[in-house]
Amino acid sequence: MTDPLTSSATPESAAAGCPVHPGAVPLGGLEYQQHPDRLYRKLRQEHGSVAPVLLDGGIPAWLVLGYSEMHFVTSHDELFARDSRRWNAWDSIPADWPLLPFVGYQPSVLFTEGAEHHRRAGVISDALEGVDQFELEARCRQIADVLIDRFVGSGVADLKGDFAHPLAMRAAVQMCGMPVSGTDTDELVDDLRMSLDAAEGEDPVAAYGRVGARIQQLVKDRRARPAADVTSRMLTDAAGLSDEEIVQDLISVIAAAQQPTANWIGNTLRLLLTDDRFALDLSGGRLSVGEALNEVLWLDTPTQNFIGRWAVRDTQLGGRQIREGDCLVLGLAAANTDPQIWPEGPVGAAANSAHLSFSNGEHRCPYPAPLLADVIARTAIDALLERLPDIVLTVEPDELTWRPSVWMRGLTSLPVQFTPAPLSSS
Ligand code: HEM
Structure with a gap:
């Protein structure tokens, strides 16, 4: 497995300091809908395990495609946090942006961080445990x-x-x-x-x-x-x-x-x-x-992508330079099918439960x-x-x-x- 912070599949990726660059690929469309695996393959070939993508309306974000990078992002909330008010792109988001209901900050467990999240999520877990x-x-x-x-x-x-x-x-x-x-x-x-x-x-x-x-x-x-x-x-x-x-x-x-x-x-x-x-x-x-x-x-997997995490400070991921406030989309489906963990294809997936479908x-x-x-x-x-x-x-x-x-x-x-x-x- 690769080092999530510094590994990169493409030499040009180190130069890509901002997701808005010519290689960014729209996330979506008819072809994606029917065959998302083809887009993930193309993105991996062209960009490695963290790819610049464009969300609805051409809004830039990073798609985390690698299993080990996904693990890293979701394990390090001091670097990649959940409060969407951290986003550095809010100035370019229109009031009628279709993703606003999912990304716009709400005072719910979903957007809380640290001790406050611990408190809110703990109550939910305890209640569900009953x-x-x-x-x-x-x-x-x-x-x-x-x-x-x-x-x-x-x-x-x-x-x-x-x-x-x-x-x-x-x-x-x-x-x-x-x-x-x-x-x-x-x-x-x-x-x-x-x-x-x-x-x-x-x-x-x-x-x-x-x-x-x-x-x-x-x-x-x-x-x-x-x-x-x-x-x-x-x-x-x-x-x-x-x-x-x-x-x-x-x-x-x-x-x-x-x-x-x-x-x-x-x-x-x-x-x-x-x-x-x-x-x-x-x-x-x-x-x-x-x-x-x-x-x-x-x-x-039902939740194939999840938006997301926001970089707390400038950092690197998969050889990419991530800026403070950049948005990261968790590519859960892509991470689950990462060739790094399935060098021979997903043989025996029915009996193994180390997938990231419930995130981490x-x-x-x-x-x-x-x-x-x-x-x-x-x-x-x-x-x-x-x-x-x-x-x-x-x-x-x-x-x-x-x-x-x-x-x-x-x-x-x-x-x-x-x-x-x-x-x-x-
Ligand atoms: C196949 C079924 C399910 C899948 C694939 C799924 C997947 C996910 C994923 C990917 C997240 C986002 C985690 C993240 O931000 O890293 C999430 C969060 C969450 N899920 Fe599920 N989920 C499922 C069923 C359920 C059920 C049945 C419940 C409640 C009874 C539930 C309650 C929640 C809650 C409350 C959160 C927010 C957690 C937080 O932000 O702290 N989910 N789920």
């Missing part, structure tokens, strides 16, 4: 049955829109204290979907406002009548977070939980339905659902969130395959398309057919 995994599994099965009942009689479904997304959303809000079903939960789930991924004619800002109001109400209700849920545990934690802090962090938890878990389910179902090593497994094959889930984290360091996906995501995803897939054992795609595998997002890797839809079956008895 989730009973057997109960979560039972609730997810209940949610899966409700969703499957909606399409089981028709013989067709879109497993992304009809199953993976609503299931992950309902599982996340239920952990926080919303009922499994009912009008309040339905409306919150719909507003969350709209605020994260608005369809034409929908107003994401208004939807986000309603999400905030509903979470505020939940916090108020649990302050008056605590229950056995994440919200109540956050409210009673000895760290004594204010209601405003808890509202902010609950929204972060729900948003952070929902999209990646939904795409993890969707990407794994795709693998199960398109790859012979797994397809056989639906009727007793060689590799298990657990191995498919793990392989997806290596090769089609202080701001990594907080323990035990990855375990909870695993319970949700595994239960969802098991429930689906048990009830619809002859499920098959209705399109050719190469007709499936990926969503036009640089950040999340997920399919636009996953159309399937199966023999219509009866409603669940629950």
